[in-house]
Amino acid sequence: MPRPVPAATATLRVLRYLSTRPSPVPAAAIAAHLDLPRSTTYHLLTAMAAESFVVHYPEDRTWGVGLAAWEVGQGYSRQEGLARLARIPLARLVDEVGHSSHLAVLHGSDVVYILEERAPGRPPLVTDVGVRLPAHLTASGRAVLAALPASQVRALYPDRAAFTDRTGLGPTTPSQLRAVLVETRRRGYAVEDGEVTLGFRSVAVVVDSPDVRAAVAVTWEGRQDVDTERIVEALQRTAEKVADRLR
Incomplete structure (x- = not known):
């Protein structure tokens, strides 16, 4: 049986969570809901934003689903x-x-x-x-x-x-x-x-x-x-x- 990849699993969990939210949410809320370390959550979000799977809204300090996820x-x-x-x-x-x-x-x-x-x-x-x-x-x-x-x-x-x-x-x-x-x-x-x-x-x-x-x-x-x-x-x-x- 293939071994799970923790980073990949966490990334997909973040994306799934964001897709269920009615509006963008803070990184702290994502980390708390998914029981992830805050540092890990920020690293995942930064990497996902670089590929346009999530969008960062700096004025509100929130994150939402990006264009690539929609595609x-x-x-x-x-x-x-x-x-x-x-x-x-x-x-x-x-x-x-x-x-x-x-x-x-x-x-x-x-x-x-x-x-x-x-x-x-x-x-x-x-x-x-x-x-x-x-x-x-x-x-x-x-x-x-x-x-x-x-x-x-x-x-x-x-x-x-x-x-x-x-x-x-x-x-x-x-x-x-x-x-x-x-x-x-x-x-x-x-x-x-x-x-x-x-x-x-x-x-x-x-x-x-x-x-x-x-x-x-x-x-x-x-x-x-x-x-x-x-x-x-x-x-x-x-x-x-x-x-x-x-x-």
Whole structure:
């Protein structure tokens, strides 16, 4: 079982407490309510303020919830709404192609899976809801990255240290990733073969929406003989339906 991180736990407790208050509160009140040392509370608040998760009001000597915390809440609302809107289109996609499908959103240099529709009789996948995977290794991540401006991709992957590995396959340098994304844009969809899980393949299409960075993907066992062109056409229709629902 992972060990708890006291500072991280205390930070989250402070943020949760502030989110329940009708107005900003003094640091002393936060420390007393959470049974934290005053010095620790001040250190936590200062660090959180530097990242805009809390705001300090010096005239009143109080602290309140910051813009970054609001943005996190908005992100959750968008993802939850996206999952609801995409559930029926993904279920129909699975019925049509007979393979499992999932919806993922870009979060930093990872993708987070927010919806999965399992095809009957198909093996379980690592792309369960809530799982995070390196975007550069997944078809979903590549579909989204290929739609981003080059400057944003460079910011996410500035050097070799930004690249992680799962199976020994996939790009390991910025130039290799650029080549993958160029080919993805040329093709019109993203592919992944054994880079997430050996023996499994995926194809993905980006959801064309200015409000979310998401992609729909289909995954199957690599040994299966599938009509990739048919799957891609079904994916494109599904991604368009999801984008239409978002609008």
